[in-house]
Amino acid sequence: MAKPTRKRYSILFLVFVTVVINYLDRSNISIAAFAMRDELGLSTVQMGIIFSAFAWTYSILQIPGGIMVDKVKARILYPVILVFWSIATLIQGFISSLSAFIGLRAAIGLFETPSYPLNNKIVTSWFPEKERASAIAVYTSGQFIGLAFLTPVLVLIQDALGWRGLFIVSGAIGIVWAFIWYIFYRDPKKHKKVNQEELTYIKEGGGLVEDHSEEKEQQQFTFDDLKHAFKYRKLWGVYIGQFCTGSLFVFFLTWFPTYLVEFRGLDFIKSGFLASLPFLAAFVGVLLSGFTSDFLVRKGYTNEISRKTPVLIGMILSMSIIGANYTDSTFLIILFLSIAFLGNGLSSITWVFISLLAPKRLIGLIGGTFNFIGGLSAVITPVVIGFLVEDGDFEPALFYIGAVTFIGFCSYLFLIGKVERIEI
Structure with a gap:
């Protein structure tokens, strides 16, 4: 009997690099x-x-973005949105008005909207449940390791080319990567280098290798589907938790x-190099969380213990x-x-709850709702901090972040309950 191929890991690499670019284009504004x-x-x-402008569109459009993920193939959707958000990033290097910056940041949020529900759908399709938290940790680590190593690089680029050059370089990278994604990505059943043994391994392990976007009855969205996204307490537990985790991030x-x-x-x-250290800590945290969580699953521990424990510990450290x-x-x-960002990394495998809780045919929609609530933190937090630090004192801002993180801890501890898929 032939051994299963391991093509899922090269797919995970594609997702990882895409996440790095995604967060490069979100965070370069902080350097500039x-x-x-x-x-x-x-x-x-x-x-x-x-x-905050990025998150206005990014959060508000998460639900439509999630619905789009359920309908459009990842091979097509990802390069299209990559090109458009990268163009918006690049144009920032040529403008000077407040309104133009607000508009372009909102445009980046618009085109990045489907990205994380899409990441989750790809991993849910390519990985069995016992490997899924590790896979989510690996691609999520892209937002930390990318920023950890890229922050000093971005600082040096800005020092050499100015803040305008920083935006131009960032945008050009994303445009190139969009073409690379289209060339190399395929869904599991359509990938020529995946053998039947790997497909069977993924499917028997709970991976959703079937492409539901091809089933016409799955494409019909109804408002009953939307009700399912908001009617369950356990889903509200992860929604609120994601908002709180996102606030620190x-x-x-x-x-x-x-x-x-x-x-x-x-x-x-100097600040560019020191700023990379918390991101390195978060990188360690998210990988430790994902691999530990899957290890506990393989040892027979329940999802309540194996999935929640790293998140709860992370929330405590974040405070x-x-x-x-x-x-x-x-x-x-x-x-x-x-230490706080190490905790944020530990609590960043929360997408695993969506892959385990969401009804199979609504993974994109539930993921979009999850990211919508979480994305509100990016709408609210930058503006709140802007007002809190108006007199130059950051102490109230750090108290605010600590308090929000405590709310997230309580949400995961008391609201989610048993971690099992919702059947509809």
Whole structure:
């Protein structure tokens, strides 16, 4: 009997790189922010609005984006949205007005809308349940490891080419990658290098190798489907938890470099390298969480223990961000923030709950709803912090993040209950 091929890992690599590019185009604004504010005369409140604009469209359109994921093949959908959000990224290098920045950030959010529901659908199709948390951890780590290694690189690019050059380079990378994705990606049953043994291994392990977008009856959206996305307490548990996890992540994605440079008085180049350390910690956290979770599954522990435990521990560690308010030591500040982001990494395998809880034919819709609620953190948090730090003091902002994280801990602990697929 032939051994199963392992093509699913090369597919996972494609998703990983796409996530890195996705977050490159979300986060480059945080690197450019200090120079933009100085050149364009923007206030912290205006900068907060620019940070937030991405999430206006990204969060509001998650549900339509999730429905699109259920209907359109990943090979087509991903390169199309990649090209459009990369063009919007690139154009930022040629504008100067507040309204234009807001519009382009909103455009990036619009075209990135289907990306994470699409990532989840791809992994749910390509990986059996016992490998799924690890797979989710690997591609999710792209948002951390990419930013960890890219943050110093982006700082150096900006130092050499200016903040406008930073946007142009970022956009060009995404356009090239869109063509690479189209050339190499295929769904499981249509991939010529996948043998039947690997397909059987995935399917028998709970992977959804069938392409439901080809079944016409699956394409008919009804409002009853939408009701299913909001009627279950366990789904609200992961929705609220994702909002709270996202709030800490959004702080690092937007205001963190400004915090180091303006509030803590660090040199811009030095801050770029120090800013990478919490992302490295988060990278370690998300991989540790995913592989530990799958290890516990293989050892026979229930999903309640194997899936929830890393997330709950991560939420507790994330609250340590408040500790940075009580020291002036650069070492301790980075240590507290790294521990907090390590916790954020541990709690970032939450997409595994969608793959385990969502009705099979509504994975895209439920994933979109999940990302919609989570994405609201990117709408609210940058603006809230912009107002909280208007007088130059970041301490209230860190208290806010710590309090929201505690709410997320309570949500996972008390609302989700038994982790099992909802049958409709």
